[in-house]
Amino acid sequence: MMNPLQVQLKFFPYPATSLFVFPGIRTHRQSPLPSPRNPLSRSHTHTHHTTRPYRLPVPHSSAPQCPHNSLSLSKTKSHTHLPVRFPPEASTHHHSFLFPSTSMPWNESTRSPRPIPSAYLPPHLRHQPTFTVTIPTSLARSSSRRGGGGGGRGRGRGFRGGRAPNPPRSYGRSRRNFSDDDPNPYNQKIMPEPPFDISEKFDELEVIDDDPSGVNNINAYDETPVETSGFDVPPPVTSFSEIDFCSGLSDNIKRCQFVKPTPIQRYAIPVAMAGRDLMACAQTGSGKTAAFCFPIITRILRDHHQLKSPTKKIDRNGGGGGFSLKTIMACPLALILAPTRELSCQIHEEAKKFSYKTGVKVVVAYGGAPIVQQFRNLEKGVDILVATPGRLVDMIERAKVSLKNVKYLALDEADRMLDMGFEPQVRKIVQQMEMPPAGVRQTMLFSATFPIEIQRLASDFLSNYIFLAAGKVGSSTDLIAQRVEYVHDADKKNHLLNLLRAQRANGKHALTLVFVETKKGADALQSWLSMKGFPSMAIHGDKVQMERERALKSFRSGLTPILVATDVAARGLDIPHVAHVINFDLPRDIGDYVHRIGRTGRAGKPGLATAFFSDKNAPLAKALVELMQEANQEIPPWLNEYTETSHAYGSGGSRSSRFSGVKFGGHNYRRGADNENYDYSNQFEDGTALESYPSHSSPYSSHDSRADFPTSSRADSFHEGFYGHMLDHRTVVASGWD
Numbered sequence: 001m002m003n004p005l006q007v008q009l010k011f012f013p014y015p016a017t018s019l020f021v022f023p024g025i026r027t028h029r030q031s032p033l034p035s036p037r038n039p040l041s042r043s044h045t046h047t048h049h050t051t052r053p054y055r056l057p058v059p060h061s062s063a064p065q066c067p068h069n070s071l072s073l074s075k076t077k078s079h080t081h082l083p084v085r086f087p088p089e090a091s092t093h094h095h096s097f098l099f100p101s102t103s104m105p106w107n108e109s110t111r112s113p114r115p116i117p118s119a120y121l122p123p124h125l126r127h128q129p130t131f132t133v134t135i136p137t138s139l140a141r142s143s144s145r146r147g148g149g150g151g152g153r154g155r156g157r158g159f160r161g162g163r164a165p166n167p168p169r170s171y172g173r174s175r176r177n178f179s180d181d182d183p184n185p186y187n188q189k190i191m192p193e194p195p196f197d198i199s200e201k202f203d204e205l206e207v208i209d210d211d212p213s214g215v216n217n218i219n220a221y222d223e224t225p226v227e228t229s230g231f232d233v234p235p236p237v238t239s240f241s242e243i244d245f246c247s248g249l250s251d252n253i254k255r256c257q258f259v260k261p262t263p264i265q266r267y268a269i270p271v272a273m274a275g276r277d278l279m280a281c282a283q284t285g286s287g288k289t290a291a292f293c294f295p296i297i298t299r300i301l302r303d304h305h306q307l308k309s310p311t312k313k314i315d316r317n318g319g320g321g322g323f324s325l326k327t328i329m330a331c332p333l334a335l336i337l338a339p340t341r342e343l344s345c346q347i348h349e350e351a352k353k354f355s356y357k358t359g360v361k362v363v364v365a366y367g368g369a370p371i372v373q374q375f376r377n378l379e380k381g382v383d384i385l386v387a388t389p390g391r392l393v394d395m396i397e398r399a400k401v402s403l404k405n406v407k408y409l410a411l412d413e414a415d416r417m418l419d420m421g422f423e424p425q426v427r428k429i430v431q432q433m434e435m436p437p438a439g440v441r442q443t444m445l446f447s448a449t450f451p452i453e454i455q456r457l458a459s460d461f462l463s464n465y466i467f468l469a470a471g472k473v474g475s476s477t478d479l480i481a482q483r484v485e486y487v488h489d490a491d492k493k494n495h496l497l498n499l500l501r502a503q504r505a506n507g508k509h510a511l512t513l514v515f516v517e518t519k520k521g522a523d524a525l526q527s528w529l530s531m532k533g534f535p536s537m538a539i540h541g542d543k544v545q546m547e548r549e550r551a552l553k554s555f556r557s558g559l560t561p562i563l564v565a566t567d568v569a570a571r572g573l574d575i576p577h578v579a580h581v582i583n584f585d586l587p588r589d590i591g592d593y594v595h596r597i598g599r600t601g602r603a604g605k606p607g608l609a610t611a612f613f614s615d616k617n618a619p620l621a622k623a624l625v626e627l628m629q630e631a632n633q634e635i636p637p638w639l640n641e642y643t644e645t646s647h648a649y650g651s652g653g654s655r656s657s658r659f660s661g662v663k664f665g666g667h668n669y670r671r672g673a674d675n676e677n678y679d680y681s682n683q684f685e686d687g688t689a690l691e692s693y694p695s696h697s698s699p700y701s702s703h704d705s706r707a708d709f710p711t712s713s714r715a716d717s718f719h720e721g722f723y724g725h726m727l728d729h730r731t732v733v734a735s736g737w738d
């Protein structure tokens with residue numbers, strides 16, 4: 001029997017996002033062949049059902065010629081039909097693809113009174129009438145799980161330009177029907193094709209200027225206040241066109257569909273372009289990577305690119321007789337340091353996109369991967385080296401890298417490098433390995449959180465610097481709807497299962513990141529979830545690098561839409577479409593919480609963060625409440641009651657002391673003239689006495705060495721309370737990291 005089903009196509013669910021993630025971009029080549037990443041992509045077009053294409057008209061707007069680039073721009077108004085294949089199946093019910101759904105069964109009582117931002121709508125679908133498509137129930141269910149329905153990958157030539165669309169590349173291959181009792185609704189064989197990843201196809205993209213809205217909802221940051229301090233701060237810009245980028249970079253900015261700068265970019269880019277040192281703090285997902293990459297690329301092109309010798313040959317034997325071992329030493333002009341391997345890879349990918357076709361060479365060096373291959377990459381030439389501290393020190397000591405030409409130094413997530421015990425390596429790199437001194441090189445520090453110890457480092461590394469804070473230092477963006485639920489440790493697993501089931505019942509195929517405290521806990525929870533029919537992967541510091549990369553890739557692609565992670569995945573990772581971050585175990589430090597939930601609600605898009613709170617998290621309550629208040633979240637009344645005990649424990653820290661917050665922005669503590677006699681002990685006026693945590697019984701939450709990051713070291717050091725005696729990061733052992 002076939003019953004018609006009305007589907008309101010208000011919003012294409014993930015992973016049909018490939019349709020709209022890059023709306024202004026066309027590809028040169030369209031391969032009809034199966035993708036190497038997904039051999040199923042073409043081979044499963046034979047389904048159990050007779051497929052019937054539905055075509056959704058998608059009108060295009062005209063594209064004005066950009067004065068700055070001569071590349072082809074779409075000018076015609078046309079309609080492209082995006083085919084969607086649905087088997088004609090039975091019964092009906094109504095599906096809404098909006099997320100978060102008002103019918104979410106959890107936390108209705110704690111919902112924020114402020115309207116939840118509507119789901120991101122791709123520019124090419126805006127101002128369009130709502131489409132009503134009649135599809136059968138079983139498929140609606142399966143397509144929503146897989147985010148099907150969107151049909152093609154959305155990168156066909158003619159997507160904008162008025163040419164006939166390519167043959168459909170539907171996600172709906174080899175479908176089968178599911179019942180709600182299906183133990184494994186995400187059977188690997190019928191998983192969706194991975195969405196189009198811009199970095200893989202970047203070289204196929206043309207520059208198109210016709211979409212004033214861009215891929216991301218950057219307007220969401222319009223109201224973010226920005227505080228600046230320092231001498232002679234260069235004025236901010238309001239658009240990218242006000243900045244004198246080289247044309248290659250300008251084209252790449254358009255390729256990325258960055259239409260206008262985010263607040264941190266508006267302020268930081270002019271400062272960096274003027275050659276000033278910078279300490280910049282901005283909320284997670286608000287575009288800090290571009291804020292330091294754009295100026296570095298521009299200045300390399302402007303000031304150095306005629307010097308064509310990023311590497312030089314040295315003779316290790318001093319040129320004497322006998323066997324002369326000649327080696328190539330890389331001498332990058334810019335160094336970007338990041339705390340984790342994954343983050344350095346991501347920055348490398350971003351920087352490569354931004355410098356595409358400019359001639360600027362970007363190389364990455366990180367531990368856990370074969371060093372020989374990285375040497376080979378370096379030997380081909382390097383302008384910008386992105387590295388983790390451990391691997392870089394190793395390379396310098398082996399005389400494969402020299403820092404003596406470094407003119408630009410950026411430290412991303414610098415506070416995490418200290419947390420992880422990298423302060424000695426970072427100091428060695430910056431102060432003892434030939435790098436030109438502060439004042440000669442340009443130095444930039446970026447993070448979403450700036451605890452006091454990083455400000456101390458800043459005063460050693462920076463010279464006459466400018467401090468920028470977009471939004472309150474250490475705050476979370478209010479794009480993320482935060483919920484805190486009281487869950488006993490013993491109930492956590494079932495509670496998680498219920499959340500995931502509810503998510504699934506709502507037709508969501510949302511990428512969900514689940515944070516736990518320990519590596520062992522991550523593995524255990526991941527196996528259990530997989531057993532329960534939720535394909536998942538785990539990522540933590542005990543996994544070898546290949547496994548870590550595989551887990552991230554599989555999650556990113558939607559193949560395993562749940563990633564169970566330790567803090568290894570908490571910082572900097574920009575995974576599009578992460579809709580939900582669940583803190584199965586809350587971290588002990590509020591800064592870590594900020595970074596964790598910041599994996600969703602990025603680039604102006606809305607996100608959801610759920611935290612499981614139990615008695616042992618009491619020390620975090622005060623900071624959590626403060627943070628949620630700042631982000632206009634509704635605080636559950638029971639949580640307020642914990643704030644009194646929280647102060648006694650003191651571990652989560654009062655945000656006012658941890659982040660030195662003022663009304664917005666923050667404060668920077670310099671050794672310079674303006675703060676010469678500043679008493680750093682003021683930062684600890686709340687006299688926080690740190691006590692150890694109550695022991696944890698759950699295998700998912702233990703504060704022993706199984707945790708990826710011994711964050712307590714930072715907290716434990718706080719009570720020492722004055723500059724010069726605060727921290728001894730050498731005692732921190734970072735396992736699984738380089």
Ligand SMILES: Nc1ncnc2c1ncn2[C@@H]1O[C@H](COP(=O)(O)OP(=O)(O)OP(=O)(O)O)[C@@H](O)[C@H]1O
Pocket residue numbers: 214215216218257258259260261262265282283284285286287288289290447448571572573574598599602603
């Ligand atoms: N001007 C812009 N317009 C549109 N999208 C942007 C812009 N700048 C950055 N983005 C996108 O926003 C996302 C987040 O950027 P990025 O990873 O640099 O954030 P971040 O501030 O470094 O976050 P985190 O603190 O988590 O490291 C990326 O996908 C990036 O491509």
